[in-house]
Amino acid sequence: MTDADAAPSSVGVVVVAAGSGSRLGADVPKAFVHLAGRPLLAHALDTVARMPGRAEVVVVAPAGLTDPGGPLWSGVVLPAGAVVVPGGAERTDSVAAGMAALGQGCEIVLVHDAARCLMPLAVFSRVVEAVRAGAAGAVPGLPVVDTVKTVDADGVITGTPERSTLRAVQTPQGFRREVLERAHASGLQATDDAALVELCGDDVVVVEGDPLGTKVTTADDLERAQWLLDRAATLGE
């Protein structure tokens, strides 16, 4: 029997929702901006609640907005047993706060952006399966369609990475718990958790992502998310 055949390890999900959303520029923190009449966070949690075998959920909210009975939370259905904790100044701080609130029974940790509110359940499953199969970490990713350049401080191009080696990565990002804890103990900051794990020398694999998991960052993204939701409803997805 291999490790992957053993009893499924329990999964904890940290949903980070503590960002201000400065690039969106709404009058409430981004996770509480409405899409189809409900906060982005509500859509993200709907999917998390449908995960088979899920053990625990921690929602990381802006400090001062951690009361699920508060007015901005209207429309959010917390998965059974979920807890809400305050986030930090940077995304990395918010992930660390969420991870600290997970019970010791969680052997696999998924970190998901509330801002990727339409990410399909199948992608969550793919990430969990890759970690259960032995990966230290697994992240969803999509091939890059543009040619990408690196530039110096003056905007002069310094290189053109081979496009076939590039992936645009999304969330949920999943890790063996000890791997993610070690990465965060480094005290480094990064725009995603995989980067911290990579810096610690652990291998992270990329599994197939989904265009529906696009991140709501700007007002245009919010319009695109509405369009994607409408199209999914039309197609009966």
Ligand SMILES: Nc1ccn([C@@H]2O[C@H](COP(=O)(O)OP(=O)(O)OP(=O)(O)O)[C@@H](O)[C@H]2O)c(=O)n1
């Ligand atoms: N201090 C922070 C910063 C970000 N996030 C979360 O991390 C995810 C991805 O971050 P991003 O899209 O950059 O959100 P914001 O930081 O809110 O956006 P901006 O950079 O435009 O202010 C979001 O779900 C956001 O709520 C968080 O929990 N805590």
Ligand SMILES: C[C@](O)(CO)[C@H](O)COP(=O)(O)O
């Ligand atoms: C974690 C992430 O969504 C993966 O693509 C992304 O790195 C978040 O970046 P942001 O600058 O905090 O939006």
